[in-house]
Amino acid sequence: xxxxxxxxxxxxxxxxxxxxxxxxxxxxxxxxxxxxxxxxxxxxxxxxxxxxxxxxxxxxxxxxxxxxxxxxxxxxxxxxxxxxxxxxxxxxxxxxxxxxxxxxxxxxxxxxxxxxxxxxxxxxxxxxxxxxxxxxxxxxxxxxxxxxxxxxxxxxxxxxxxxxxxxxxxxxxxxxxxxxxxxxxxxxxxxxxxxxxxxxxxxxxxxxxxxxxxxxxxxxxxxxxxxxxxxxxxxxxxxxxxxxxxxxxxxxxxxxxxxxxxxxxxxxxxxxxxxxxxxxxxxxxxxxxxxxxxxxxxxxxxxxxxxxxxxxxxxxxxxxxxxxxxxxxxxxxxxxxxxxxxxxxxxxxxxxxxxxxxxxxxxxxxxxxxxxxxxxxxxxxxxxxxxxxxxxxxxxxxxxxxxxxxxxxxxxxxxxxxxxxxxxxxxxxxxxxxxxxxxxxxxxxxxxxxxxxxxxxxxxxxxxxxxxxxxxxxx
Amino acid sequence: xxxxxxxxxxxxxxxxxxxxxxxxxxxxxxxxxxxxxxxxxxxxxxxxxxxxxxxxxxxxxxx
Numbered sequence: 001x002x003x004x005x006x007x008x009x010x011x012x013x014x015x016x017x018x019x020x021x022x023x024x025x026x027x028x029x030x031x032x033x034x035x036x037x038x039x040x041x042x043x044x045x046x047x048x049x050x051x052x053x054x055x056x057x058x059x060x061x062x063x064x065x066x067x068x069x070x071x072x073x074x075x076x077x078x079x080x081x082x083x084x085x086x087x088x089x090x091x092x093x094x095x096x097x098x099x100x101x102x103x104x105x106x107x108x109x110x111x112x113x114x115x116x117x118x119x120x121x122x123x124x125x126x127x128x129x130x131x132x133x134x135x136x137x138x139x140x141x142x143x144x145x146x147x148x149x150x151x152x153x154x155x156x157x158x159x160x161x162x163x164x165x166x167x168x169x170x171x172x173x174x175x176x177x178x179x180x181x182x183x184x185x186x187x188x189x190x191x192x193x194x195x196x197x198x199x200x201x202x203x204x205x206x207x208x209x210x211x212x213x214x215x216x217x218x219x220x221x222x223x224x225x226x227x228x229x230x231x232x233x234x235x236x237x238x239x240x241x242x243x244x245x246x247x248x249x250x251x252x253x254x255x256x257x258x259x260x261x262x263x264x265x266x267x268x269x270x271x272x273x274x275x276x277x278x279x280x281x282x283x284x285x286x287x288x289x290x291x292x293x294x295x296x297x298x299x300x301x302x303x304x305x306x307x308x309x310x311x312x313x314x315x316x317x318x319x320x321x322x323x324x325x326x327x328x329x330x331x332x333x334x335x336x337x338x339x340x341x342x343x344x345x346x347x348x349x350x351x352x353x354x355x356x357x358x359x360x361x362x363x364x365x366x367x368x369x370x371x372x373x374x375x376x377x378x379x380x381x382x383x384x385x386x387x388x389x390x391x392x393x394x395x396x397x398x399x400x401x402x403x404x405x406x407x408x409x410x411x412x413x414x415x416x417x418x419x420x421x422x423x424x425x426x427x428x429x430x431x432x433x434x435x436x437x438x439x440x441x442x443x444x445x446x447x448x449x450x451x452x453x454x455x456x457x458x459x460x461x462x463x464x465x466x467x468x469x470x471x472x473x474x475x
Numbered sequence: 476x477x478x479x480x481x482x483x484x485x486x487x488x489x490x491x492x493x494x495x496x497x498x499x500x501x502x503x504x505x506x507x508x509x510x511x512x513x514x515x516x517x518x519x520x521x522x523x524x525x526x527x528x529x530x531x532x533x534x535x536x537x538x
Contacts, residue, residue: 031517060516061500130493130503136513140523142483143505143512171510172492181536194537266537269510269530272523280523283533419534428534 003082003234005209007116007253008303011080012067015053018085020076022052029060030144034068035137038306038313041069046311046344048074055301059133066133067303071210072313077320080210081233089320096233096324103224105231107240107249115241115252117205122294123245128173129291132256132302138274142283144170145273147314148305150205150216150226151178152248153189156196161249162189163226165216165314167307168204169270174291176204177270178262179284181419183376185222190262190287199261201246202289207255207303212238217314218321219374227251245293255300260291277348278309279422310344325374326350333368336361341390348379348418351390356383356438366411366434377418382435387452399437409436481506482519484526 005011015021028034037054044051053070071077075085081095112118122128134144146168154161162185168176180186193200205212215230227249231237240249243259250257268288272280305313323340330337339353352365362383369381382396385403389395404410411434418430425431439452478489486508495501501516509526513519523529 029516031514061495061497063496128493131496136517139521142510169510170512172505172512177510266535269533272529283529285533285535285538287537419536 003209003211003236005080005082005211006239007209008067008207008255008301011070011210012053012055012301014079015070015076018079020052020073020079020085021070022054024054024056025058027058027060028056030062030133030135032139034059034066034133034135034304035139035306035308038068038072038137038304039308041072042306042311042313042316045073045316050075056133062133064131064133064299065301066135067207067301069306069313070303071213071305071317072311073316077316080214081320092320093324093327096321097328099229099232100324100328102232102235104228105235105237107225107227107231108237109249110239110241110252112241114239116297117250117252117254117257117295118241118244119298120296120300121244122296123292127291127294129170129176129258129294130173132300134170134302135304137306138280138308140280141273142169142271146170146176146204146206147307148206148213148216148303150203150208150212150251150254151186152203152205152250153186153200154248155189155223156192156198156200158223160223161225161227162186163205163216164219165213167273168289169273171268171288174260176258176289176291177268177286178202178289179270179273179286183417185219188222193262194264197264199264201248202260202262203243203246203248203250204258204289205250205254205256206258207301208251208253212251213303214317214321217318218325219376220325222373243293244295250295254297255303256294256296258289258291259293259295260289262289263287274308275420276307276310276312276314277420277422281420281422315344322375326369326372329372329374330365330368334361334365337365338386339390343391343393343396348377348421349382350375350378350380351382351384351396353384353386353388353390354438355386359438359440362436362438363411363434366432366436370413370416370432377420378432379416379418379421379430380433380435383438385438387454388437396437400435403439404435404437410434411436478504481509481511482513483511483522483524484509485524 041051056066078087150163152163166180239252241252269283270286336354343349388399413432421430488507492505
């Protein structure tokens with residue numbers, strides 16, 4: 001199947017046709033309206049709600065449109081993969097999984113005339129980020145932020161091109177910060193550039209088809225090219241073009257492209273910013289991104305997403321890809337795993353279901369997840385058996401209550417990296433927490449349970465019959 | 476007209492960064508001291524002004 005969306009506009013058109021888009025033509029403000037609208041969409045959709053994405057066409061003081069909440073719904077995450085809106089999480093995972101075996105589908109360089117991102121080229125005094133409707137989402141954010149970013153860099157010592165989704169605080173007409181650490185692929189590039197004493201070139205692309213945004217928010221193996229991985233997901237090459245003023249590729253159909261250089265020194269206090277943890281991260285000392293050139297499409301759309309206390313849009317966008325990336329990494333290390341889930345809305349709370357061969361496997365799983373490259377931070381890991389639904393918080397709590405002893409089944413590892421955890425120690429480290437909520441097994445069996453209750457097999461049939469009785473008014 | 480003092484750190488080292496694309500709707504200002512950015516139309520009465528605390532506790536990944 002050909003991937004149906006070549007750019008953000010086709011995605012918006014599709015959402016419109018599916019009744020998943022609301023065009024707001026009355027005047028709204030960047031602050032406080034956009035942040036309030038964005039959070040409202042996430043809240044309304046947290047358990048399968050149907051609030052649409054918003055295309056704001058009349059923002060006070062602005063002459064450009066803003067899209068928000070396009071990805072903040074489970075049916076829209078399915079459609080973003082080119083699937084019907086009712087497609088299950090399993091079907092979405094299969095799409096993502098296929099990309100690993102198809103990789104790479106090399107990106108295709110197109111001519112300038114075929115690259116709408118070059119329709120307008122701004123340099124010198126014309127470079128001004130405040131021409132775009134970039135809001136302050138949460139009240140204590142240090143300024144307007146770019147969030148749904150493709151931050152594109154190249155390894156200073158090889159041809160490895162990487163992009164990732166990192167927050168960037170707008171500091172001035174032509175300056176932003178960026179916030180990430182050594183452990184990201186961007187961090188590897190920046191560390192090398194500093195060591196070489198050479199400023200790192202970067203492009204921030206904004207407003208792309210939904211696959212590129214998802215790939216940007218997911219960690220794929222080091223030295224893989226995200227454009228080629230997105231091609232594998234789409235089943236066809238991503239169209240790229242060389243940036244105007246730096247030696248980097250950019251998506252040809254991006255709405256807005258910012259090109260420039262990162263400072264060698266860390267010279268700006270970035271933040272606070274309201275993160276997905278539900279707390280404001282404090283300040284971080286980061287480099288400055290100096291923008292030399294902005295290119296954009298005619299009538300560009302600024303595509304934005306909500307980040308804040310869960311439910312939050314980045315969860316909708318990256319949950320499936322995060323799980324698949326983790327499963328890919330762990331499948332050989334821990335073949336007993338049957339499912340990996342994340343209990344929402346806090347996205348660092350991983351639950352692993354498995355058909356465990358012995359009592360030591362759950363600890364092996366915990367350690368594998370904490371050492372994983374696929375997820376940079378994973379504070380909590382709960383391990384459950386195959387009869388517990390890892391997506392059901394009540395079921396998981398039942399397993400913790402009945403299969404876990406505080407003195408023997410809890411693993412704690414202090415001094416770990418988890419930079420956004422609001423409960424970190426003063427030295428910035430966190431304590432990883434593992435909960436082994438699996439059944440006791442021989443030879444470690446320690447209690448008298450001989451068997452766990454399994455509902456009678458006729459139960460499912462009776463659910464249906466009871467439903468039919470209710471519909472027919474029969475008692 | 477001089478730019479207003481920074482609503483976060485009270486510094487006078489501020490400047491107007493831009494006017495709104497549709498004129499006379501808002502201006503945006505920046506603080507050269509603490510890097511706070513704000514629009515003239517925002518209600519900033521409740522913002523966290525503990526700038527010294529924020530600086531003192533700032534994380535320095537790269538140092």
